[in-house]
Amino acid sequence: MVVSSVEKPIAKQPHASRLYRELAPAYEAVWPILARKRIRAAIGNLELDAGHRLLEVGVGTGMSLDSYPQSIDITGVDLSTEMLAQAQRLVEEERWSNVRLLPMNAEELLFDDSSFDVVTSFHVISVVSDPRRMMREVVRVCKPGGKILIVNHFRSNNSWIARMVDSAGAVTRRLGWRTDLNLHEITADFPLRVERCYKTSPTSLFTILTATKLDA
Template structure:
């Protein structure tokens, strides 16, 4: 079974969703969005809103934060630009069309990277997570909120069956937490992820803290000595 989405599929899917996205998903995603934003604003500073979409969440951020939004879909970004102009949002520094696996920001550019209902729809999740970690400053946090696939049981079986059909909609219903945990180990610059259910278990919030260089070195040294 095809496991990754291609960029064309994602762009076409979200071009179709752009005109109705807020109406269809705004209220559905609101509890998960609020939970993730509360954590992000507890850290504060310069925040990368990855997969900003139509900019639905932008007005809710405190004006003391600085927000940069990126998305792969130009039609979604156009909606976000219209929202920023209409609502006069001075805390939004910029909205950028970017492939998440190849972002044009310098290392350690952000205090927080937040991705709401995005990681299961990007074409290359692991490469995208690598980029999120790269642009995050040491000590900062990467915060994901998403529906994640069941590990076993009837729901897991259904999600695997539905996966091929869901590709046409631009998402992966079978994407599991284990994939995120495995990425963290391979990447080596973030702590073991912390997860918790939000919105009565409808969604999962996953938090990764970016390690400092001293912490990375300390983690590597025992492995080197053992070798």
């Protein structure tokens, strides 16, 4: 299923990868408190069947991994080898033989078309250098009829909230996060049927998007 060997060196080290190499230890201490509940809720609403092949793009330190059932086959990829090393330690501690982790660029996935039943990605699409390129890859490797789950911050339709978030843009850009990404921008023109688009609370800045890949 993997087209090219994972040993192939990753030529590009975008800004976000360098950043997450430096942030990995601090990230592990703070981020789970903020994000774990949202990820767990989003995965809980997926209908995952035993034997399903699932790809998580930008798996980071593996915070999501204990939210998946053990009966599915999980591949996690991330550009940062430091983040992946922490995820690998967790996988070994927990003895999750159904999980494999690979260094890979979300914008250039080394898998055949239609390799996975489900593709997930949490808080990643606004840190990659070209979000539509990542989305094209996510859609490409998902089987027709398969599910795509994206959790991310998208620009609010509420102009007051959008302006408030814009004012934090200078800070978040330094962290490698875009705050101006439009949900329509990443879904338009792809063979997708959006199934659900919701927030875990009315005040949450994050959107949970589930979609089905249609036959092209």
